[in-house]
Amino acid sequence: MAKKTPENVHILWNPNKNYLGHWDITSGEDLILTIKEITWMEVENPATGDAKSKRVVHFVEDVKPLICNEENANAIFKVCGTELIKDYAGKNFKIALYTIHGTWFGEEGQAVRVRDTAPVAKKKDVLDETHPKWEKAKENVQNGSIDLDGLRKHWDVSDAVFLKLQQA
Numbered sequence: 637m638a639k640k641t642p643e644n645v646h647i648l649w650n651p652n653k654n655y656l657g658h659w660d661i662t663s664g665e666d667l668i669l670t671i672k673e674i675t676w677m678e679v680e681n682p683a684t685g686d687a688k689s690k691r692v693v694h695f696v697e698d699v700k701p702l703i704c705n706e707e708n709a710n711a712i713f714k715v716c717g718t719e720l721i722k723d724y725a726g727k728n729f730k731i732a733l734y735t736i737h738g739t740w741f742g743e744e745g746q747a748v749r750v751r752d753t754a755p756v757a758k759k760k761d762v763l764d765e766t767h768p769k770w771e772k773a774k775e776n777v778q779n780g781s782i783d784l785d786g787l788r789k790h791w792d793v794s795d796a797v798f799l800k801l802q803q804a
Contacts, residue, residue: 655679655692656702658735658746666732668755670696671716673725679703691721696728702748711750730755763791765800777801 653659661667672694680687691704693712704712713719716729732755735746763773773791776782777798787793787801 654700656700656733656748658748660700661733661735661748666734666751666755667699668730668732668757669699671712671724671727671729671731672696674704674712674721676721702733704750708748708750711752714752715750715754760790760792763787763793764797767791774801 674691674693676689677692678687679690679692691709693702693704693708695701702708712729712731715731716724716727718724718727718729732751732753733748734751736749737744737746739745740747761767763770767773769791773782773787777787778801784793784795784798787798
């Protein structure tokens with residue numbers, strides 16, 4: 637039997653926090669993710685108990701999967717150029733997610749959308765002695781709280797610069 641949706645909840649409340657939603661994209665910037673696979677699966681609405689077959693995008697990154705509507709599926713197809721769901725597995729296609737405000741089914745709210753253009757990687761700052769974060773980076777390298785891979789997640793760091801950071 638289907639559960640009744642509670643009446644005393646906020647209008648923007650979404651009962652299914654197991655999937656990526658606008659509340660997960662809070663920075664105001666695009667969220668760039670790598671598609672691991674796309675599947676069709678039964679998704680239960682926890683408020684009603686109803687389950688429906690939905691297209692779900694799973695990501696390489698440690699984020700929740702995205703229930704993918706037709707508009708987002710068309711954007712993914714446009715960016716990646718692959719028609720068959722089975723062809724997405726293991727290809728590491730990158731997509732950009734963002735949020736929009738709009739009216740759906742007579743209600744105002746937020747939604748997650750997939751950009752219909754390929755994401756452009758942001759150029760990282762070069763970390764060198766002139767960078768304002770040089771001293772803090774040097775301290776973190778020397779106390780072992782960050783390694784070269786960790787630095788490269790944030791900055792463009794050469795092996796030679798990393799050696800300088802290690803030196804007292």
